[in-house]
Amino acid sequence: MKNILIFGGTGQLGVSLCRRLSKDYTLTILTRNAHQKAYRLKTSANAGYLSIVEGSIFDENKIRNLIRKAEIVINLVGVLDEKNTTNSFKNIHSKFPYFISKICSEYKIEQFVHVSALGIEKAIDSNYAKTKIEGEIAVRENFPKATIIKPSIIFSVSDQLTTRFMTLLSLLPIFPLYYGGRTKFSPIHVTDVAELIFYVISNQLISKKIEAIGPEVFTFKEIIQILLKCMNKKRILLPMPLPIAKLSALFFQLFRNPLLTLDQLRLLNPKYPNIKSDGGKTNFDIGCPSKLFFEETVKTYSYNWRAGGQFSIIKDDK
Numbered sequence: 055m056k057n058i059l060i061f062g063g064t065g066q067l068g069v070s071l072c073r074r075l076s077k078d079y080t081l082t083i084l085t086r087n088a089h090q091k092a093y094r095l096k097t098s099a100n101a102g103y104l105s106i107v108e109g110s111i112f113d114e115n116k117i118r119n120l121i122r123k124a125e126i127v128i129n130l131v132g133v134l135d136e137k138n139t140t141n142s143f144k145n146i147h148s149k150f151p152y153f154i155s156k157i158c159s160e161y162k163i164e165q166f167v168h169v170s171a172l173g174i175e176k177a178i179d180s181n182y183a184k185t186k187i188e189g190e191i192a193v194r195e196n197f198p199k200a201t202i203i204k205p206s207i208i209f210s211v212s213d214q215l216t217t218r219f220m221t222l223l224s225l226l227p228i229f230p231l232y233y234g235g236r237t238k239f240s241p242i243h244v245t246d247v248a249e250l251i252f253y254v255i256s257n258q259l260i261s262k263k264i265e266a267i268g269p270e271v272f273t274f275k276e277i278i279q280i281l282l283k284c285m286n287k288k289r290i291l292l293p294m295p296l297p298i299a300k301l302s303a304l305f306f307q308l309f310r311n312p313l314l315t316l317d318q319l320r321l322l323n324p325k326y327p328n329i330k331s332d333g334g335k336t337n338f339d340i341g342c343p344s345k346l347f348f349e350e351t352v353k354t355y356s357y358n359w360r361a362g363g364q365f366s367i368i369k370d371d372k
């Protein structure tokens with residue numbers, strides 16, 4: 055049975071991927087804090103199929119030893135905001151993919167799967183986007199057989215998207231819409247992304263760039279409206295002028311877990327739609343379509359933000 059080494063396996067995608075892959079492969083996951091993360095991971099994988107190793111992604115000796123023992127390597131490592139100079143966009147999105155793809159090439163790993171992001175090619179004013187692109191280029195140069203997966207926004211009951219917005223919508227009578235809420239997204243459920251990665255590995259797809267999208271396209275405003283509908287709540291959705299939006303982002307990014315950063319605000323520009331690109335190849339094109347729809351899936355866990363919880367009644371607009 056092949057061994058798969060996963061970097062960044064403790065996030066929402068990593069946990070879902072463990073559930074999917076541990077049926078057919080043995081897994082090794084590197085984490086900075088095994089005591090904090092091990093329980094959730096071990097309960098997500100089949101017994102005996104998962105090894106958790108504690109260490110830093112910047113420990114070259116440990117990384118080399120782990121890659122040397124693997125047949126397949128998956129990189130899920132990414133950050134949405136820069137916590138410090140060590141966990142910077144440059145280090146995480148550019149230098150780390152360069153580092154591990156080079157080692158994978160040295161040890162002649164069978165497959166290397168790198169998860170990047172969708173809709174970043176034109177966002178030259180975003181450090182997040184620029185470093186993600188740099189990482190993709192480094193991976194392709196070091197390991198030409200690598201498959202790069204570029205998801206749109208990923209949602210699930212444990213995400214930082216729908217759950218955070220529903221929490222804010224529960225508290226705020228007025229919700230700001232940046233750029234008028236016109237930015238387009240094609241949200242994909244975490245299990246559909248995990249299924250895509252399994253499909254790529256099991257079918258030994260190499261040298262591909264695959265855009266991972268859901269079956270629907272929504273504007274940011276429509277996403278918020280769907281969340282409100284699932285919550286049985288009404289809120290005033292107020293377009294926010296860009297100068298005020300920038301000031302609010304500058305303030306929010308001072309928080310330890312910022313609601314919004316200036317770099318994230320730039321990515322919300324409608325000029326950078328988070329949907330299938332012109333000429334791009336998606337999971338649908340390779341025979342692995344997404345199966346979960348946004349609204350009906352969010353409804354299955356939105357009761358946590360409704361009065362009455364799971365016993366509340368969702369009003370039918372029809």
